[in-house]
Amino acid sequence: MRIPLPFVIALAAVYVLFGLIGHDPWKQDETYIFGMVYHMLQTGDWVLPQNAGEPFLEKPPLFDWVAAGLAFMLQKWLPLHDGARLASGLFTALTLWFTALASRQWWGVGNGRYAVLALIASFGLLFESHIMITDVPMLTGFAIASYGFALSLSRPRWAGWWLGVGTGVGFLSKGLLVPGAIGVIALLLPVLFSNWRRREYLHTLIIGCIVALPWLLIWPVALYLRSPEQFYVWFWLNNVGRFLGFSVPQLGAGNTRWFWAKTLPWFAFPVLPLALISLWRQRHQLHQSAPLQFGLVGFIVYLVVMQVSASARTAYGLPMLVSLTLLAIPAITTLPAQLNRYTDYFARLLFTPLALISWYVWLMMVFAGHPPAWHALTKGLPMDYVMPVHPYAIGMAIAATVIYFVSWYWLPRLLSRAVMSLALGITLFWVLFSMLWMPWVDNAKSYRSVYIAMQPHIPVQHGCIASQGLGESTRPMLEYYLGILTQRLELNPQAQCNVLIIDGWPAQKPSLSSEWQLLWQGARPGDDEEMFWLYAKRV
Numbered sequence: 001m002r003i004p005l006p007f008v009i010a011l012a013a014v015y016v017l018f019g020l021i022g023h024d025p026w027k028q029d030e031t032y033i034f035g036m037v038y039h040m041l042q043t044g045d046w047v048l049p050q051n052a053g054e055p056f057l058e059k060p061p062l063f064d065w066v067a068a069g070l071a072f073m074l075q076k077w078l079p080l081h082d083g084a085r086l087a088s089g090l091f092t093a094l095t096l097w098f099t100a101l102a103s104r105q106w107w108g109v110g111n112g113r114y115a116v117l118a119l120i121a122s123f124g125l126l127f128e129s130h131i132m133i134t135d136v137p138m139l140t141g142f143a144i145a146s147y148g149f150a151l152s153l154s155r156p157r158w159a160g161w162w163l164g165v166g167t168g169v170g171f172l173s174k175g176l177l178v179p180g181a182i183g184v185i186a187l188l189l190p191v192l193f194s195n196w197r198r199r200e201y202l203h204t205l206i207i208g209c210i211v212a213l214p215w216l217l218i219w220p221v222a223l224y225l226r227s228p229e230q231f232y233v234w235f236w237l238n239n240v241g242r243f244l245g246f247s248v249p250q251l252g253a254g255n256t257r258w259f260w261a262k263t264l265p266w267f268a269f270p271v272l273p274l275a276l277i278s279l280w281r282q283r284h285q286l287h288q289s290a291p292l293q294f295g296l297v298g299f300i301v302y303l304v305v306m307q308v309s310a311s312a313r314t315a316y317g318l319p320m321l322v323s324l325t326l327l328a329i330p331a332i333t334t335l336p337a338q339l340n341r342y343t344d345y346f347a348r349l350l351f352t353p354l355a356l357i358s359w360y361v362w363l364m365m366v367f368a369g370h371p372p373a374w375h376a377l378t379k380g381l382p383m384d385y386v387m388p389v390h391p392y393a394i395g396m397a398i399a400a401t402v403i404y405f406v407s408w409y410w411l412p413r414l415l416s417r418a419v420m421s422l423a424l425g426i427t428l429f430w431v432l433f434s435m436l437w438m439p440w441v442d443n444a445k446s447y448r449s450v451y452i453a454m455q456p457h458i459p460v461q462h463g464c465i466a467s468q469g470l471g472e473s474t475r476p477m478l479e480y481y482l483g484i485l486t487q488r489l490e491l492n493p494q495a496q497c498n499v500l501i502i503d504g505w506p507a508q509k510p511s512l513s514s515e516w517q518l519l520w521q522g523a524r525p526g527d528d529e530e531m532f533w534l535y536a537k538r539v
Contacts (some may be wrong), residue, residue, distance in 0.1 A: 098140070
């Protein structure tokens with residue numbers, strides 16, 4: 001039995017949309033990314049990304065443009081940060097769509113839905129696809145380019161168009177990483193496999209290069225004309241330097257030899273083992289099967305790039321999920337019955353306890369007034385939080401739970417039983433997290449409460465406000481919630497301000513001269529690793 005397409009579309013909509021709204025920007029990535037979006041909304045400057053009043057050229061601004069546009073259009077109905085976060089949902093939906101199109105083109109009508117299910121089931125995609133992070137449009141760019149490759153041997157004009165657009169989207173999302181990987185893949189395919197040595201493929205590459213040029217040139221040229229210094233920071237330090245390593249000590253996110261060996265088994269589950277099964281079964285067709293060739297070359301090239309790069313984060317590896325998904329398609333509906341059944345049982349044994357735990361903790365907080373004293377909870381969440389009760393959220397959580405358990409009745413009939421069970425389970429987990437736990441987690445991860453608590457203690461009559469230790473994630477939230485841009489002592493140690501905000505470790509209380517008076521200190525609820533101090537000069 002094949003899973004009905006309307007059900008897959010409904011599941012994808014639930015997966016994409018839930019968790020996008022209803023919480024403040026979260027550290028690490030969301031806070032500084034929204035800082036750039038907020039600056040764009042305040043100033044209209046689309047060329048030079050700035051975070052809390054300072055240039056921030058870590059990545060090109062495609063995500064910022066889309067997020068700012070959505071935030072502006074939806075500001076009557078949603079807070080700016082929620083409207084901006086919808087950009088991640090848009091790019092995730094496009095990723096699912098173009099991966100499905102590539103799967104359908106290469107593996108036949110009806111196989112696009114399995115690509116959607118495989119991506120939804122992938123553990124590594126869940127969190128990243130629901131936060132403000134530029135790696136999501138980077139993934140989208142690779143998915144669009146993959147569809148271009150899928151068309152390249154039959155419809156070169158459209159193939160070139162989508163290949164160029166995908167390359168451009170990847171570039172304006174993350175920089176040189178995706179265009180570089182796509183370029184290597186495009187060159188290796190005809191070198192390794194004769195069926196890519198065709199005139200249609202050459203036409204695809206030529207058209208793709210032409211289409212990609214505006215994406216690759218307009219913003220970098222505009223940035224260079226605005227500020228050659230910041231162009232250098234972006235191109236040399238944040239692209240070349242992060243890859244080769246000479247800027248990693250300054251910018252962070254260093255790589256280790258075994259990072260991807262440890263990360264891939266869980267990050268790329270279940271598409272990695274499914275891809276290996278497909279390759280083993282169809283190893284004799286590898287010399288003539290374009291989708292197997294592209295999937296294998298795409299995965300290996302990107303993995304090698306990730307391995308030799310001096311920088312590493314799990315989000316950097318998202319494009320590998322597209323290549324692995326396209327490789328995995330033949331195995332999804334042809335798994336041996338026993339393996340299909342056991343994988344389904346594994347998914348049930350994993351996600352049923354998670355669902356029960358989610359409900360149990362929520363019920364404890366609502367009816368007992370406190371969560372269970374588990375170390376995993378007490379480590380970073382406030383135990384005295386009063387859980388709100390929202391009927392609509394409870395209703396959706398109940399509906400998702402019922403649908404999940406009812407699905408057990410018809411899961412054994414499906415050819416894609418294993419992947420469907422994983423996709424349903426991970427979606428249920430995310431719905432319960434979004435509907436039941438989100439307010440509690442947001443209370444701990446948001447900077448709103450700590451800054452609002454500090455606000456009444458800031459002297460009414462003050463000059464500039466200096467800061468020490470406020471980083472790229474905390475400064476933009478201070479601007480967003482309180483409208484305060486500080487003079488950073490790290491950049492301007494001679495700043496003559498009469499108010500000082502310090503961000504540091506709770507165990508290392510600042511040691512200041514007697515001219516400074518402590519007015520307030522505080523931290524986010526449940527946070528024992530970060531403390532804020534507010535000082536004013538004595539009159």
